[in-house]
Amino acid sequence: MTKRLECIDAGSEYCPCYLAELNECIVCSQLQGKQFCDCNWRGVCIYQEYIWAGCKSKSTRKTILSNIIKKDMINERLLILTLKIPKKLSRELNEPGSYIFLRDNLSPSFFDTPMSIMYSNEMEGIIKLAVQINGPKTKLIQECKENIYIRGPYWNGLFGHKYIKGMHNSKCLVVLRGIAQAPGVIVISKLIQNNNNVTVLIDKGKIGEYFIEEYLKDFNITIFKKDILSNDGQNLLRNLISNQNIKLIYSGGSDAQHLNILNFIDHYNTEAYLAVSNNNTICCGEGICGSCEIEINGQKVRSCKVQLDVRKAIERRILHA
């Protein structure tokens, strides 16, 4: 039996989307071509919204030209981009797991590359992104001078949204490594807003820099810097997770790191919730192209749209790869 899925866009101004027009809606059974209502969505009826919109998808994400305010090359592989964007968009992007697509202003749309939001200033309409220069698309982004194309907002950059948003007045642990430090800043900010006590373990990883400290300096948090893969790092990670007061752990890093943390949770703190960065290959972000599709218990799931069960997502990628 297929499991009911949770779409990150359900109820947003981007719902219903293209998938509804194709009878492929992730949530609504009627917009999957069935003759009856069998959804678990508790917001405004997606089918009704679809009918009221004239049997069409609602608003779609636009590609806009954004001004580059600043480019900081931290080292030869790490670029911090500061962009001016509409305030509404910066507000929408000030959420855990948010990302946009970036493209240099001369290339066609298949140069779009997804990039996590590191920081968003809603009052000024400014965002910051950390770009790891890796291949042709990011090299072209590095060469942009005055402006750059962006498309968004998208939010499924992590799994376990409900744990992060629902965690209040508790102790939380955030483990970040390499370029995945960047989306960790908004995760930490959201946890602090909810009055949580946050401990952060950062590993500079392959990117070779601790580049988010500047964005954390106003938060009252405890920060450890360590090579997580070293013996010392593993001991520290195990000790931090073993603290039974830790109620939520967020892992930003590779799938191997997620699995490492999941194993510690299973041994030392079975009550803790786990949220993780989404490491699947994102290409369109709209549930259309299939590049992010994975199969869980025989069900095909487009992970750019669906909030996956964290444990199943990790085990499927690592253990059944």
Ligand code: FES
């Ligand atoms: S990235 Fe295209 S379907 Fe998910």
